[in-house]
Amino acid sequence: MKEREGQEEIFSQILRAGRRTYFFDVRSTKAGDYYLTITESKKFTHDDGSFHYQKHKIYLYKEDFVEFHEQLKQATDFIIGEKGLEVISERHQKDFKKEDEESENLNENAPMATADFTEVNFDDI
Numbered sequence: 001m002k003e004r005e006g007q008e009e010i011f012s013q014i015l016r017a018g019r020r021t022y023f024f025d026v027r028s029t030k031a032g033d034y035y036l037t038i039t040e041s042k043k044f045t046h047d048d049g050s051f052h053y054q055k056h057k058i059y060l061y062k063e064d065f066v067e068f069h070e071q072l073k074q075a076t077d078f079i080i081g082e083k084g085l086e087v088i089s090e091r092h093q094k095d096f097k098k099e100d101e102e103s104e105n106l107n108e109n110a111p112m113a114t115a116d117f118t119e120v121n122f123d124d125i
Contacts, residue, residue: 019043036060
């Protein structure tokens with residue numbers, strides 16, 4: 001078990017995602033109960049090549065686990081349902097155009113193309 005910031009670390013997982021790293025750390029309270037800290041660490045590089053990390057931390061206690069999990073699931077299910085799993089961003093797609101740029105390029109009299117969608121129930125996956 002590691003000591004960090006005076007708190008005993010019981011269990012730890014790391015998720016590296018580009019310039020961001022997420023840390024999921026189970027820690028122990030003074031009374032011996034457990035809680036979770038979720039830390040986002042993002043690397044920023046300066047023009048001179050030096051860098052620094054910006055960190056944000058969430059403390060999540062057991063009494064909030066069920067509701068937090070439900071709210072997180074609802075929010076992520078909504079995003080996937082609305083936008084799918086494909087990443088849509090200027091950083092990830094070289095041919096990315098912002099919506100206002102696309103609307104300027106559309107001919108107002110041209111019919112809008114529609115896509116065929118299949119309803120997916122993510123609970124079945």
